[in-house]
Amino acid sequence: MSLRVAGRCAGAFFLLAFVAYGVGSALPGQPAGAALVALNSALVAAIGALAFRALRPARPGAAWGYLVARGAEAFLLAAGLVLRDSAGAGAADIAYQAAMLSLGLGSVPFCLALARQRWLPRWLAGWGAAGYALLAAGAAAELSGIRVGLVPAAPGGLFELVFGALLLARGFAPATGGRPDPTGDAPPSAAGAGDTRVWRAARAAGVGLLLMAILAGLANFGVVQRLAAADAARATDLPLSHQRALVLAVVALLAVACLDVLVAWALRVFLADAGRAVALLAAWCRTGYAVVFAVAITHLVAAAGLLRDGGTDRIDAGVRARIAGFEEVWSVGLLLFGVHLLLTGWLAWRSAAVPTWVAALVAVAGAGYLADSIGALVPAAYPVQVATVTFVGEVVLMGWLLGFAARRRPGRRADRDAGRARQAQPA
Template structure:
């Protein structure tokens, strides 16, 4: 498919998605409305995939970020229509606002990438950046209780209409920017390209793991675990006084879902030369785990929605407690896939010439710990051992090692040595 055709399809989907979601949300509660919202989500995913295919080589970071952000948006919009029917308007609104936050933040690097490729005029790129920043601000304000999201969404909405019409008319215009060519020595160029790819993948995975550790720690241990009491009434009392903290935890955990997918495919790129199929299998294991985790988070959204709709402790206490319990159970089930992912990463690290053996062992042990806890809880309700609380250190060490690996490849000394070797190779060839 040519860039022009792909761009025109993206433009058409932008415009059709507006119509589908607008009519679908107006018909909420009816089959036709649900079908239109689901169709909107399908088109949102299609937009992400088409943009990803167009940008994955020249702008891989922006392409992956946009694809994952649109995927999370599509999931939450569909979840919102389900939550509206089963839980209430509060949960549906939270899902919608988090979806808009995902769309806005994921679209910022897209605007920059399209401007860099000269596929978007400067004035329109600036409009898009401003519109999406306002959309993110409005969504965040709505989540905190300030009703300003609709007004702040107008510039971004108008941008998407203009952007869609522009793409429908001309598609993605081919870039006129020349890309840096290869070095004089083909072998040196290939080696440098391999080092650069490994460095970028290691940096992306390491930073992603670092952000995940911070966000998941604050959200789960700082909010959810701290608020869960031993009984429904106690849990609801804690949540009623910290409702906004629960909403922030939902946002943080949704960000963790995005990072999980990005880290999965960054690790796949890092270990791509180690084996042909296992890196792909490990990436899909973590991606499916992220989907299961996203499903679990919808139960936290439901709990926050119940608190927003009717903050009467005697009426919603059991419902809130049940939703948080479901979140924990589904997440625990998904950690089986996460454990398998870590076992595969440990095996790849053991096979890789770049990673030390001790790192492979620690990562594999971390994966085994998650498997033991998740399967143990699944088999017996009396299982209370937390092996992963001890073995999770393998993930932390993997994160640190990836960041150090990326820093070493980017070090000035390494660049100087590589440059000297390349010059010597050129002189030898002459």
């Protein structure tokens, strides 16, 4: 499929999605409305895939970010449809606002990348970036309990109509017939392209793992576990209301799920030379885990919705049951995560770049998650949590990747090589 055809398909999907969700959301509780909202989710995911295919060769970072953001948006909009019936309007609204936050954050770099590729006029790309930033800000305000209405969504919505019509007319093509902007991201030479790609993958994986550790720690241990242990008759020591704290935890954990996908495919690039088929399988295992984790998070969305709809901050049996559901589904997903770490450890063992001891610790971490997940499925009481010790392998991998990216930066290596060449020249 050519860029022009892919762009025209994406343009048609933009316009169809706008109509499908607009009409479907106006028909709550009706089968036709549910079908249209589900169709919108499929179209949103397809837009992300088409844009990713077109933009990835030139702007891989923006392409991956847009793909994951659109995938998260599609999932959350579909989840909101289910949550409206099972948990109430509050949960559906939280899912919708989280979807808009994902769309806004992922689309800002996408619009800037389109401008640098000359696929959009700069004024139109600027309009899109500003509109999506405003959309994200409005969604964040709504999630925080500040009512701002639909005004922040208007500029981004109008941009999507114009952008969709423009894509439908000419596809992904330079707006002025010129070449893409060569500044900043000029393609590396053939000799250094592989090193640059591996370095970028290591950096992305290391930074992603670091962000995940911070966000997951704050959300799970700082909020979810406290609420799970809370007494309905007594308040916790959280600085925010339970509902707001839980919403913030949901946003943080959804970000972790998105980062899981990005880290999975960054590790695939980094470890591909050790076994391409196994690296691909490992990436899909972690991607599958991220999907299961996102499904688990919908239980927390439902819990936050129950608190919002009930107008109370008490952790009652219904809220506690939703939190328990989150933990149960998450533990099932950790089976896939454990397999991913085992495969990653095997690839790292075969890789010439990764030390053997790092590979061994990663594999041990995977075995720990597998043991805990299988133990949770056994009817008898499982007395220990192995992963509370073996998780150190993940931390070691994160630190090693960050160190590798810092030491092997292509620009620094080129500078060293040039300096040595100058020193070797005769006076």
